[in-house]
Amino acid sequence: MKNSLTQEQKDLFNKQGFIGPFKLYEPEEAKEIFRQIRIKSAENSNILHDNPLNYDRHFDIEELTNHICHEGVVNRLKGIMGDDVILWRMEYFPKYPGSKGTEWHQVQDYSYATGKPQLIPTDTTPGTPFDLTVWTCFTESTRENGCLKLMPGSHNEMFFDESKNPAEGRDELYTAVNSDTGFYGYNFSDFKADPNWEPDESKAAVMEMKPGECIIFSARCMHASLPNTSERSTRFAVACRYVQSHVRVYPDTTNFRAHGSDFDLSNWGCVQVSGEDKFGHNKFRTENNLGQPFPVLTPTE
Numbered sequence: 001m002k003n004s005l006t007q008e009q010k011d012l013f014n015k016q017g018f019i020g021p022f023k024l025y026e027p028e029e030a031k032e033i034f035r036q037i038r039i040k041s042a043e044n045s046n047i048l049h050d051n052p053l054n055y056d057r058h059f060d061i062e063e064l065t066n067h068i069c070h071e072g073v074v075n076r077l078k079g080i081m082g083d084d085v086i087l088w089r090m091e092y093f094p095k096y097p098g099s100k101g102t103e104w105h106q107v108q109d110y111s112y113a114t115g116k117p118q119l120i121p122t123d124t125t126p127g128t129p130f131d132l133t134v135w136t137c138f139t140e141s142t143r144e145n146g147c148l149k150l151m152p153g154s155h156n157e158m159f160f161d162e163s164k165n166p167a168e169g170r171d172e173l174y175t176a177v178n179s180d181t182g183f184y185g186y187n188f189s190d191f192k193a194d195p196n197w198e199p200d201e202s203k204a205a206v207m208e209m210k211p212g213e214c215i216i217f218s219a220r221c222m223h224a225s226l227p228n229t230s231e232r233s234t235r236f237a238v239a240c241r242y243v244q245s246h247v248r249v250y251p252d253t254t255n256f257r258a259h260g261s262d263f264d265l266s267n268w269g270c271v272q273v274s275g276e277d278k279f280g281h282n283k284f285r286t287e288n289n290l291g292q293p294f295p296v297l298t299p300t301e
């Protein structure tokens with residue numbers, strides 16, 4: 001199988017909580033994809049949820065329809081999560097010149113957003129993550145323009161508690177003014193399990209990356225990014241979030257609320273990027289809003 005992980009890479013993932021960078025696209029190809037994403041993101045006629053954060057644009061931008069199913073992503077995920085893999089969500093992470101860094105955070109079931117879990121696992125295997133993020137950079141990602149940072153080994157202990165109530169960020173607490181916090185409307189430090197604890201920056205892995213490279217990480221692994229202190233260099237990444245198929249996604253939820261947005265989930269569905277659904281917990285979509293099928297791999301590819 002092309003682009004699967006070696007045993008050594010799987011062991012490293014288990015130790016660190018992340019693995020990469022891996023090249024998915026040549027730099028020139030990645031820059032062209034970014035150009036297309038920028039042009040097409042301005043056009044909302046086929047968008048699934050009309051929202052400023054550009055959630056789930058794999059439903060109306062062909063390059064992202066293909067990206068979520070990229071064999072360099074899916075085959076590596078299979079090595080960690082097993083054969084049955086679902087994409088449940090995708091979002092943009094731009095960092096413009098002058099933007100703040102993203103605060104350190106750790107996420108387990110995404111309940112920080114509303115107080116309700118967005119993921120409920122039903123059949124976990126100890127030591128195997130049920131949720132993984134693939135963070136792909138379509139521009140250069142440098143110390144100057146705000147590259148990603150990860151804290152190796154932090155996936156083994158939760159330093160943040162998503163069940164806490166933040167001082168701002170949720171529903172009526174969200175305002176356009178506080179959207180410019182270090183975490184998209186929230187101060188993630190409100191969720192610290194011990195308010196006096198501080199992460200040890202000297203242990204952080206600072207991930208400078210070329211356009212077209214990706215990192216795979218567990219959201220339980222503490223992650224953040226540097227501020228963009230450059231004059232003109234935008235850093236643009238796309239985070240694709242995948243789960244094992246036993247996970248109930250957006251359980252008992254008709255509307256998804258986070259970061260000042262509220263989306264009706266009626267036309268939303270997960271995408272089975274590998275294997276099959278043996279649980280029947282979730283809704284699925286097999287094509288995007290343009291009628292293009294998601295290009296799911298055959299088992300041997």
Ligand SMILES: O=C(O)CCC(=O)C(=O)O
Pocket residue numbers: 093102133135148223224225237239
């Ligand atoms: O790109 C960033 O600055 C943060 C990314 C992040 O928090 C995520 O992908 O979950």
